[in-house]
Amino acid sequence: MSNEKVVWITGASSGIGEALALELARGGAKLVLSARRADRLEALRLRCPDPARVAVLPLDVADTTRAKEHAETAQVPFGRVDVMVHNAGITQRSLVVDTALDVDRRIMEVNYFGVVALTKALLPSMIARKSGHFVVVSSVVGYVGTQQRSAYAASKHALHGFFEALRAEGHADGVKVTMVCPGYVSTDLTLSALRGDGSVHGERAASNAAGMSPAQCAHRIAHAIETQPREVYVGGREVAAIYLRRFAPGLLARILPRVNAT
Ligand SMILES: NC(=O)c1ccc[n+]([C@@H]2O[C@H](COP(=O)([O-])OP(=O)(O)OC[C@H]3O[C@@H](n4cnc5c(N)ncnc54)[C@H](OP(=O)(O)O)[C@@H]3O)[C@@H](O)[C@H]2O)c1
Incomplete structure (x- = not known):
């Protein structure tokens, strides 16, 4: 990691974001760490x-009214932000039929509008410098909608559309976009998953617990910060779903009704 890079990471208080912060810090990057839990940061x-x-910058990404203020504050400690890692996110465990619309909205507020607001707030400074890199932690579910994750899938799919457009717009201004699509990673993500009534799931999913370590995932993201690929797929065999979607969508559609990982 170039020790000149300033990297702002959201969702740095646990899981993938925490592991990424440690990996990048060891590599010499300057960091701005964000999430709601200031004590953990x-x-x-x-x-x-x-x-x-x-530097620590506690924030709630869903509070989009403060995005501009947060983007300005993030640039104070080291004079700029070179790389913005949009990693903060929440997931869901509920069927469409059982999910209140408020839950769909909440997940979109955190996973989509929160990201969009911070991106819009930071983008002008990157355009002015003709340099910047957005690294967006999506998911395999950003390509393949699986059971009990309808709102989560929608929020991650939406990120792909938004950032594909930004990648094209940013080309002339040196603004790069990398979409990261992890499969199962062993983090606390499912503990904070929302149920259909908005209550917290509070259980660690077996599928995630058996996944790769946050440090392994973070290592791949750190490499992507260096090499700036358009997309990175990180995980075990579940990543094959992305290729099935592209090359054998009919086969994938026959498999998905039998996949219901909790
Ligand atoms: N684990 C997996 O299997 C997996 C797979 C694919 C993609 N992902 C993605 O990876 C990213 C990181 O998740 P993780 O697995 O590392 O889970 P995690 O350990 O639960 O981390 C989620 C992070 O997001 C932060 N966050 C949640 N809501 C927030 C809000 N409103 N404002 C600011 N920060 C907020 C949390 O911090 P606070 O609670 O302190 O705010 C926490 O730091 C997510 O975008 C997730 O969708 C994970």
Whole structure:
């Protein structure tokens, strides 16, 4: 990692974001860490090799009215943000038929509108410098909608459309986009998943628990920050679903009714 890069990571208080912060800090990047739990961000800052090269910016991505203020604040400690890692996210465990519309809206607010708002707030500074990189943590579910994840799938699919357009618009201004699509990663994600009535699922899914470690996933993302590919698929054999969708959609449609990982 170039030690000149300033990387702003949302969702840095746990899981993939936390592991990515540690990996990038060890590589010499300067970091701005965001999430709602300020105490966890500060503890993470102190675990980094040089805490003076790490700033903490607590925020709720769903509070889009403050996105501009947050983007300005993020640029204060190190003078700019070179790489924005949109990693904060929540998931869902409920069938469409059981899911209140408010839950669909909540997931879109966090996973989609929160990302869009911070992107719009930061983009002008990148265009002015003719340089910038958005790294967007989507999911295999950003390509393949699976059972009990309708709103989550919708929010991640929406990110692909938004950022495909931004990649084209940003080309002339040196603004790059990398979409990261993890499969199962062993994190707390399903603990905070929303049920159909908006309550918290509170269970660790077996499928995620058996997945790759956050550190392994973070390592792949760190490499993508260096190499700036358009997309990265990270995970085990579940990643094959993305290729099935592209090359054998009929076969995938016959398989998906039998896939209902909790
Ligand atoms: N784990 C997997 O299997 C998997 C697979 C594919 C994609 N992903 C994606 O990977 C990303 C990271 O998830 P993870 O697996 O590392 O789960 P995680 O451990 O639950 O981390 C989620 C992070 O998002 C933050 N967050 C949630 N709501 C927020 C809000 N309103 N404002 C600001 N921050 C918020 C959380 O921090 P606070 O609670 O402190 O705010 C936490 O730091 C997500 O976008 C997820 O969709 C995960």
